Amino acid sequence: MLEDIEMDNCALVTVIVPVYNHEDYVEKALDSILMQKVDFKYLVYIGEDKSTDHTREVLKKIQGKYPENFIFIYREVNYGMKNFYDLYERIESKYYIVLEGDDxxxxxxxxxxxxxxxxxxxxxxxxxxxxxxVDDKSEPRAIDYPSIPEGEFNIWDFREERFPGHTSAKLFRHEFYETKKGYMERFPELIKYPGDQIEAFLLAAHFRTFCMPEKMSCYRFVTDKGSSYSANFVVNEKTILSKIEFIRANLCYAREHDCAGDIIKVCEQLYVCYTVKHRKVLGMSRSQMIKECLTVRYKLSSYGYTIWRMIKFVGRKLGTMLGIYSRAGKI
Known part of the structure; x- marks a missing residue:
């Protein structure tokens, strides 16, 4: 461990590689780090999280081809999301970036x-x-990642679920982790919530983020197999409640940290919108919902945004129905 710290103090960048059930992909991920042409030192922490496939065997087989700045950590038990945070705690460098083992x-x-x-x-x-x-064969997929195309990320992007780049694309200053750590300590119930969404909120709330237009990494989007978030995500009561819990936490955080008015405004807009849309999932009566929505500061803005979202939702539904009828030759 002391050797790792000494190396980290010399490194300008730390690359975090969380690995779980990535037997078919992890070598490509590590090779893409190894191929980097840089004029500075970097350190790589690979955290293998007690995979249930042959990932560990693959890593042990190929470990010898990587230089000493690639540090392999093999968990004795499955850490889950704590695998990420344990790796974060090892960072001492000025910058860090995360590359998951399947990207x-x-x-x-x-x-x-x-x-x-x-x-x-x-x-x-x-x-x-x-x-x-890309897909599981590294072939391009005909979809775009929902990030801003270029320029600065802001709270309005966050509101519309546009991200400040994929995880594999974001190079952070080390100080950001302290902000994220403080958020997670305040809201430990969100330990399993997608970290990229938490990061997006904190970046919009506190910092400036710049997105380059170039495509310099590949996000493996596989939904029909595997253990990734994309492959296992389904919209149900549990995930809806989790989303609302995240929105409520953000509103609480924005108020506690005296964030700028636009930050609080967007948090309130999202809170009112999701409360109205999912009041039955929340177990609220209409009177309870109305009482809850009256607690926000930016009332007109929040109510207007909620109505706008409802109109958009109805419009999409109507468009879908018209399309079905049109294809059936009924209109």
Missing amino acids: YWCDEHKLQIQVDFMEQHPEYMVVTHNVNV
Whole structure:
């Protein structure tokens, strides 16, 4: 461990690689780090989280081909999301980035480009970029990742569920982790909630984030197999309640930290919208829902946003129905 710390103190960037059931992908991920052409030192922590497939055997077989700055950590028990946070706690470098074991970088200059930007622009907490979306064979998929295409990320992007880049794309200053850690200590019930959504809120609430238009990494989007979030996510009562819990936590956080008016306004808009839309899931009567919605500061803005979202929802439903009838030759 002391050797790791000494290496970390010399490293400008730490790459965190959480690995779980990635037997078919992890070598490609690590090779994409190894191919980086940089003029600085970096450290890689690979956290293998007691996989149930052959990931551990694959890593032990290929471990010898990587240099000593690749540190392999094999868990004796499954940590789950704590695998990520344990790896975060090991960071001592100025910058860090996360590359999950099923994704990979596709530009050998990616890290150098991002570090150069951050060194030249101290006003930004994060620099990110666009990504390619690929399948389990690393073939392109005809979908786009929902991130902003270029420029600065803001709270209005967050409200409309546009992200500040995929996890594999975001290079952070180390200080950001302290903010995220404080959030997680305040809301430990969100330990299993998607970290990229938590990061998006905190970035919008406190910091400046710049997105480059280039595509320098690949996000593996596989929904029909595997143990990834995408493969296992379903919309049901549990996930709806989890989303509302996240929205409520953000509103609480924004108020406690005296965030700017637009931050609180968006948090209230989302809170009212989801409360109205899912009052039955929340077990609320109409009077309870109305009473809850009256607690917000920006009432007209929150109610207006909720009505706008409802109109959009009805419009989509109507468009879908008209499309069905049109294809059936009924209109």
